Amino acid sequence: MDLLHRGKPHFNQLHIKHDEQTGLRAIVALHSLKLGPAIGGCRCIPYSSTDDALRDVVRLAKGMTYKAAISGLPHGGAKSVIMRPPNLPDSGPEREAFFEVFGEFIHSLGGQYLVAEDSGTTPADMNVIRRKTPFVLGSEDGSGDPSPSTAYGVRRGIEAAVKHRLNRDTLEGLHIAIQGLGAVGFSLARDLRAHGARLTVTDVRPALIERAVAELGAEAVAPDAIFAVDADIFAPCALGAVLNDHTINLLKVNIIAGAANNQLAEDRHGRLLMERGILYAPDYAINAGGLINVASEYEGFDADKSRDHQTRIYDTMLHIFERSAVEKLPTSVVADHIVEELLGA
Ligand code: NAD
Numbered sequence: 433m434d435l436l437h438r439g440k441p442h443f444n445q446l447h448i449k450h451d452e453q454t455g456l457r458a459i460v461a462l463h464s465l466k467l468g469p470a471i472g473g474c475r476c477i478p479y480s481s482t483d484d485a486l487r488d489v490v491r492l493a494k495g496m497t498y499k500a501a502i503s504g505l506p507h508g509g510a511k512s513v514i515m516r517p518p519n520l521p522d523s524g525p526e527r528e529a530f531f532e533v534f535g536e537f538i539h540s541l542g543g544q545y546l547v548a549e550d551s552g553t554t555p556a557d558m559n560v561i562r563r564k565t566p567f568v569l570g571s572e573d574g575s576g577d578p579s580p581s582t583a584y585g586v587r588r589g590i591e592a593a594v595k596h597r598l599n600r601d602t603l604e605g606l607h608i609a610i611q612g613l614g615a616v617g618f619s620l621a622r623d624l625r626a627h628g629a630r631l632t633v634t635d636v637r638p639a640l641i642e643r644a645v646a647e648l649g650a651e652a653v654a655p656d657a658i659f660a661v662d663a664d665i666f667a668p669c670a671l672g673a674v675l676n677d678h679t680i681n682l683l684k685v686n687i688i689a690g691a692a693n694n695q696l697a698e699d700r701h702g703r704l705l706m707e708r709g710i711l712y713a714p715d716y717a718i719n720a721g722g723l724i725n726v727a728s729e730y731e732g733f734d735a736d737k738s739r740d741h742q743t744r745i746y747d748t749m750l751h752i753f754e755r756s757a758v759e760k761l762p763t764s765v766v767a768d769h770i771v772e773e774l775l776g777a
Contacts, residue, residue, distance in 0.1 A: 470510030473550025535564030578722025579615035585721025592749035604628035612670025689713035702764030
């Protein structure tokens with residue numbers, strides 16, 4: 433794999449740790465340190481091979497650089513992955529020993545990398561890591577669950593899209609289709625409803641749909657039917673790669689703005705959306721509220737300051753939309769250009 437010359441800016445560092453005693457096999461990818469110490473979560477999931485783990489960590493680290501830079505954070509992007517051993521318990525002394533060794537590994541990087549939780553790791557794991565290093569964010573007594581901040585930032589991004597495309601200052605009466613009612617999606621649904629939006633929702637977990645119908649008066653559709661809902665806005669909050677040749681043909685909305693990571697199946701789908709007249713809110717810019725919240729721990733957590741920063745996602749999105757209109761480029765391309773200018777790439 434040609435890791436050192438993939439795209440711009442080039443990859444910075446890869447660090448690998450194998451500990452015989454605990455079975456820890458971990459990789460840290462530092463994508464860019466240009467704007468400051470790099471932040472990124474630690475995934476602890478099963479991988480079928482070291483190559484798979486490497487591919488995942490490299491892809492994710494680059495995404496973190498872009499997310500931090502577009503959000504105006506004084507941080508670079510990184511990620512770590514742990515190849516989860518099949519017998520790793522969910523809690524207890526064996527898991528603690530495992531994460532202590534991982535904490536030593538993080539400490540050995542000297543503060544260039546600030547680790548946080550991600551799939552397969554928990555705030556309790558971050559507490560264990562903290563025994564060995566101060567370079568950890570989002571432990572149990574830290575900034576807490578990032579999902580409500582992510583949802584808040586997405587709502588601000590939706591408001592910016594509505595201002596730009598529909599020239600409206602409120603969400604009152606707008607129809608929004610939400611895919612995925614998990615930690616972010618449900619919080620977003622509740623917030624949008626409180627701001628007067630009408631909701632159509634879906635999930636693969638029927639209990640979440642029932643709750644949205646009962647609590648928020650939402651209309652429900654089957655998972656496959658969400659793309660064809662005749663609404664103002666589609667908010668993908670479930671999976672990646674949901675915007676592809678098939679789904680883009682089905683869409684009947686003016687705006688796509690949601691929390692999911694890597695929404696475009698391929699880069700060219702950003703252009704296809706523009707050609708179809710659909711305003712796309714680039715995912716890593718609109719879904720950065722959780723990262724902004726966790727990053728604020730680095731300088732001593734201040735909830736008000738963090739919220740102010742999340743509020744400014746509105747301005748970031750408006751800037752991307754306006755520049756896209758002037759330059760006649762897809763919003764996804766404009767967002768990348770803004771980051772690459774910031775990084776001097
Ligand atoms: P989650 O796992 O809590 O929720 C995802 C929901 O999507 C689940 O309820 C799941 O049942 C549902 N789902 C899965 N497949 C579906 C399908 N085919 N159709 C409809 N629903 C489906 O995850 P989350 O934390 O809410 O994150 C949602 C998305 O936002 C993910 O893509 C995540 O990477 C991204 N994101 C999350 C955060 C955060 O702070 N949690 C931050 C940035 C980005």
